[in-house]
Amino acid sequence: MTAARTDALVFFGATGDLVHKELFPALQGLVHDGGVRMPFIGVARSPWTTEQLRARAKDSLEQSGRFDPQAFEELAPLLHYISGDYGAPETYVAMRRALGGARHPLLYMAVPPSVFPVVTDALAGAGSTEGARVMIEKPFGRDLASAKELNRTLRRHFPEEDIFRIDHFLGKEPVQNITYTRFANPWLEPVWNRSHIHRVQITMAEDFGVKNRGRFYEEAGAIRDVVQNHLLQLLAIAAMDPPGGAGPDAIGDEKVRLLEHVQPLEARNVVRGQYRGYRSADGVAPDSTVETYVALKLFIDNWRWSGVPFYIRAGKELAMRSTELFVEFKRPPRDLFGETVPPGSSHLRMRIGPDIAVGFGMRVKVHGEQMVGRDVELALTSCPGDAHPPYQRLLSDAMAGNKELFARQEGIEASWRIVEPVLGDATPVFSYEPGSRGPVQADGLTGTDGPWIDPAPPEPTECR
Ligand code: BG6
Secondary structure (H helix, E strand, C coil): CCCCCCEEEEECCCCCCHHHHHHHHHHHHHHHHHCHHHHHHHHCCCCCCCCHHHHHHHHHHHHCCCCCCHHHHHHHHHHEECCCCCCCCCHHHHHHHHCCCCCCCCECCCCCHHHHHHHHHHHHHHHCCCCCEEEECCCCCCCCCHHHHHHHHHHCCCHHHHHCCCCHHHHHHHHHHHHHHHHHHHCHHHHHHHCCEEEEEEEECCCCCHHHHHHHHHHHHHHHHHHHHHHHHHHHHHHCCCCCCCCCCHHHHHHHHHHCCCCCCHHHHHEEEECCHHHHCCCCCCCCCCCEEEEEECCCCCCCCCCCEEEEEEEECECCCCCEEEEECCCCCCCCCCCCCCCCCCCCEEEEEEEEEEEEEEEEECCCCCEEEEEEEEEEEEECCCCCCCCCCHHHHHHHEEEEEEECCCHHHHHHHHHHHHHCCCCCCHHHHHHHHHHHHHHHHHHHHCCCCCCCCCCCCCCC
């Protein structure tokens, strides 16, 4: 058991894209804003030096626009690099040496899922799991069976309270804002159900491709990469029942319960796509059928949501970058004014990125003698971006042993149960043009529920 505070961070996969994009900015924040002082030890196979790792950190900070010369001067000396094979005992001897007097490292696995068990077993073989916490990246497993197996491997070497299953969406400010908005406004709860909500859409559109992550992506695809984890977590937060009690597990319990009531996906409710050009990306098979886009419809088998369709779309190389939750309210039971009203005119929109926004859509009357209206969206809050990178918050929580914002094993297993019937080539993959809305076949999925509602383009505003 590790009640002690973390005194070092070891990150596996140190040369990878994830560490470049997310970890270095978070570490600079921890050092500069949080006053954290401990060794940060990167481990990977490439024969790099510590200087190269520091240069990589600098590049990451410059590219993300977060480079702060003073903060970097504090961060750089804490970074160390170890080159070695993940399965080789020498790697862990070098790691112990670099840890010096540290006894309670946080071991962060930013490696592909197939490598997690290799590292875990080798760490245990070297006696390096004692007193440590482990933080493990998504996707947790490749399917239900491997997620259970991975969990067994971890549990052999770590007690449950020391295992942190990271899903960085849970550390995002606008995701916490969904929970806040739902339960801080008492008028929402009475309408948050099948009587008043027509459908719910979650869109995660990205306007870039897999870049240099082809090898990782070939193991994942959009369903494993973002649906099984990020987007089902969003769905759980949007649809869960209000938590009772005040314990740290109250929200987690409700999310798990919700996910357990989601019906497993059926092939007829899924459309997969692949952008033209994906197959020539580095690390991608020339005849790959891995999806870079998915659109799906699912249902929740409980009293609150019975019959309400939940739509999810996620894709790379699309026309815009925007992730949002769009809750569409029902139309009035009688149309008194003889108007043709666009779908989704009455809604709550919660944008998660790249900007943050909460908007409330309503019909208002156009001034004049006629009883005609127009759609307006009241911007309740908006902000150009998240000033607090989620990894900074989550690392800091893991270092302190706080698991509230981490995924739970039961929820992960429930999510695999939902997507498992449509993994791999269970459905055909249609190609789409980069910069488009994805494969046209996805338009056939919504039927009489009305067309997809594309996310609104981000608005450059001041935070309010
Ligand atoms: C990661 C996925 O988990 O999330 C990426 O592996 C995706 O494919 C990324 O681009 C999106 O995260 P964010 O925070 O930039 O929206």
